[in-house]
Amino acid sequence: MEMDSLPNGNSAAASPPQNTTPAAAGGTTPFPKLTQLTEALKLEHQFLRVPFEHYKKTIRTNHRAVEKEITSVISNVADVSDSENFSKDDAVNHLTSLVSRLQGLKRKLEEGSRTEHLQAQKCRARLNHLESADAENLAEWNNTRVKRILVDYMLRMSYYETAEKLAESSNIQDLVDIEVFQEAKKVIDALQNKEVAPALAWCSDNKSRLKKSKSKFEFQLRLQEFIELVRGENNLRAITYARKYLAPWGATHMKELQRVMATLAFKSNTECTTYKALFEPKQWDFLVDQFKQEFCKLYGMTLEPLLNIYLQAGLSALNTPYCYEDDCTKEDPLSQESFRKLASPLPYSKQHHSKLVCYITKELMDTENPPQVLPNGYVYSTKVCIFLVIIM
Amino acid sequence: MELNDIKDAFDRVAKKQKLSCSKTQEVIDLIVQEIEKALETVKSASHLDDKYVLTELKRRLQDIAPLGQLEGTQKELNIALSKYTKILEKSFNPDISKAYRNIEFDTHTVSQIIASHFYRQGLFEVGDCFISETKESECSAAILSIFEDMYQILEAMKSGNLEPALKWAAANSDKLTQNGSDLQLKLHSLQFVEILRKGSREEALKYARANLAPFASNHVNEIQKLMACLIWARKLESCPYPQLVSQTNWVTVAEELTRQFCNLVGQSYESPLSVTIAAGVQALPPLLKFMTVMAGKKQEWQSMKQLPVPVELDKEFQFHSIFVCPVSKEQTSDDNPPMIMSCGHVLCRQSINKMSKNHSRTFKCPYCPSDIDAAQCRQLYF
Numbered sequence: 001m002e003m004d005s006l007p008n009g010n011s012a013a014a015s016p017p018q019n020t021t022p023a024a025a026g027g028t029t030p031f032p033k034l035t036q037l038t039e040a041l042k043l044e045h046q047f048l049r050v051p052f053e054h055y056k057k058t059i060r061t062n063h064r065a066v067e068k069e070i071t072s073v074i075s076n077v078a079d080v081s082d083s084e085n086f087s088k089d090d091a092v093n094h095l096t097s098l099v100s101r102l103q104g105l106k107r108k109l110e111e112g113s114r115t116e117h118l119q120a121q122k123c124r125a126r127l128n129h130l131e132s133a134d135a136e137n138l139a140e141w142n143n144t145r146v147k148r149i150l151v152d153y154m155l156r157m158s159y160y161e162t163a164e165k166l167a168e169s170s171n172i173q174d175l176v177d178i179e180v181f182q183e184a185k186k187v188i189d190a191l192q193n194k195e196v197a198p199a200l201a202w203c204s205d206n207k208s209r210l211k212k213s214k215s216k217f218e219f220q221l222r223l224q225e226f227i228e229l230v231r232g233e234n235n236l237r238a239i240t241y242a243r244k245y246l247a248p249w250g251a252t253h254m255k256e257l258q259r260v261m262a263t264l265a266f267k268s269n270t271e272c273t274t275y276k277a278l279f280e281p282k283q284w285d286f287l288v289d290q291f292k293q294e295f296c297k298l299y300g301m302t303l304e305p306l307l308n309i310y311l312q313a314g315l316s317a318l319n320t321p322y323c324y325e326d327d328c329t330k331e332d333p334l335s336q337e338s339f340r341k342l343a344s345p346l347p348y349s350k351q352h353h354s355k356l357v358c359y360i361t362k363e364l365m366d367t368e369n370p371p372q373v374l375p376n377g378y379v380y381s382t383k384v385c386i387f388l389v390i391i392m
Numbered sequence: 393m394e395l396n397d398i399k400d401a402f403d404r405v406a407k408k409q410k411l412s413c414s415k416t417q418e419v420i421d422l423i424v425q426e427i428e429k430a431l432e433t434v435k436s437a438s439h440l441d442d443k444y445v446l447t448e449l450k451r452r453l454q455d456i457a458p459l460g461q462l463e464g465t466q467k468e469l470n471i472a473l474s475k476y477t478k479i480l481e482k483s484f485n486p487d488i489s490k491a492y493r494n495i496e497f498d499t500h501t502v503s504q505i506i507a508s509h510f511y512r513q514g515l516f517e518v519g520d521c522f523i524s525e526t527k528e529s530e531c532s533a534a535i536l537s538i539f540e541d542m543y544q545i546l547e548a549m550k551s552g553n554l555e556p557a558l559k560w561a562a563a564n565s566d567k568l569t570q571n572g573s574d575l576q577l578k579l580h581s582l583q584f585v586e587i588l589r590k591g592s593r594e595e596a597l598k599y600a601r602a603n604l605a606p607f608a609s610n611h612v613n614e615i616q617k618l619m620a621c622l623i624w625a626r627k628l629e630s631c632p633y634p635q636l637v638s639q640t641n642w643v644t645v646a647e648e649l650t651r652q653f654c655n656l657v658g659q660s661y662e663s664p665l666s667v668t669i670a671a672g673v674q675a676l677p678p679l680l681k682f683m684t685v686m687a688g689k690k691q692e693w694q695s696m697k698q699l700p701v702p703v704e705l706d707k708e709f710q711f712h713s714i715f716v717c718p719v720s721k722e723q724t725s726d727d728n729p730p731m732i733m734s735c736g737h738v739l740c741r742q743s744i745n746k747m748s749k750n751h752s753r754t755f756k757c758p759y760c761p762s763d764i765d766a767a768q769c770r771q772l773y774f
Binding site: 038056339348 | 399402405421430446453454473477480485489660671679697701709711772
């Protein structure tokens, strides 16, 4: 079998690389590892933001409790000093009780400070984790990242047991947000049980921030409670409820308010579609979704699970028409049916530089192992061609 | 992105928080002091009227203005907190979902992928827990049993037991040889070295005769070296072939076994989920950069057939040949294949057609100025 060993225009033995070799195309060498690592770290905003928001919230809550207690004690003193009928014993008892209240406050402050310290440690641990990524331990660091992304997915989908097991198995409890999601779990479980109380408590805890983002979540909770009163045919109570809790939202959400108020005129088994929808149990699922969104926004988390974001980008980048052929190498994730299914609505990847992979060895054909053209037009790597020469 | 700057900003936050805490304690102590003073005065049979004492107390407390005192440290703390938030938003990409298309991933498919991932990484308990929480049917049962076998072999190797590995290698020796792998020999060598390490020369010799001999014809040098090690039984540290007796060989052989095992059962070496996520990590930065520029065109983004920006992934993600025509900058396809010209340079068919005005004239190759006749160009197959 004859072979062009050097398929170039000139027949000289040593030849300049063809334009098929990546080096000639210029710049196909991947980013220096350091730049790549920096870019990868830049994707970790959520990783640092969530524990920080949690820390901020604890600080805020603790401080508010202190303010409240101090105000109460001082106004208590004012009351006592202003009142007319206080005996000496009463005064002594009162003052003593105030002192013990303040001692109690000091203890609570200590405790609160300890919690804040732990949360600060968590923030620091994450900063250290980002710092620890370097060329030597990259494989392990990447592996940890996969686990972190999976725990995030589990928590969003409410698979709490799996999340905990996974976190424990690799000791990454500090690097994942299980406690933060436990807080959400309470609200979600209650909403799924058709109870709004924990959700309303959450709204009041985060009042100022929800107001800043112009959230109408509390309004939606109140509307649902109203609907439940109407469903139970407690129309008078419903009206009282509306006066107290829905009216304040009227200025900004009049249309919605009117629509829900109209349900008073119908019964819960109405056939009228507009209002039938309001009585559907699906409305509770909608509230759960709304909560999840508000929750994620508050903590600086993406709305979609990290897994979906990385998968979509990765699948698209790997997506070529050749992946769907039968002889696609097993090492390509898109050779698997499940991955193909996910990738089918996604765009193909785009490249500006040629990269040739030897069909036989699956290795990249580059300047060290350049491609060779056989007379029949098929291209293989030099290694393969040499092998063919030897065995022939 | 300077991690040190970020750490400093956080340290400032922690410092301000401590200050705020100690100031609060101080203020509370002040209040307690005043109340206790008043208490003492009231309790003692002093000539001062109780009411007067209490009014004095109220006035004192107003003067101290505890909440006002706290305002200062609180304000500083809030400034530090918001500075940290800002530095986070500046140093990191605050929203990596900008490049996300609103396409629903089928939950079942994703669960399948995750379950398979857990099993092939050896996280069997986690996998089982996941399957029971998601209430997915036993679709991953096949993967589970395959990898359970593999991990049993690997676990045994970790505790120094080569039996299961040897059994598996023997059972698959034909396929292993076909793949060009000398795993069997490597495993036997490990066993041989271990026997030597424990000190029994005769046993080692017997083992070599029985198990290393069959490989003698193809691996003469290696076996010679191994046999030479007999002299250093019990003193293997001083043997002249340290790389043959090193403990790290166990790790390399385990890796080789994993690679061959996966190959033989038709699985990839790396978990496809890990590979895809790693590809995503490399793909997101250019995609996100593009989105900040593209801002208004969300509609187009949702429906494109090909990514609008090139995403260059590392070598390990190249599974297929991509040829980009240097003239048109387009990727070749079945409809527009790469063609080699008589000078040895390669362009895509459409470019050749264009430059030769549909085969009506010769043109000059853009790389070397040779004359090219379009009809003589041959198609290349990667």
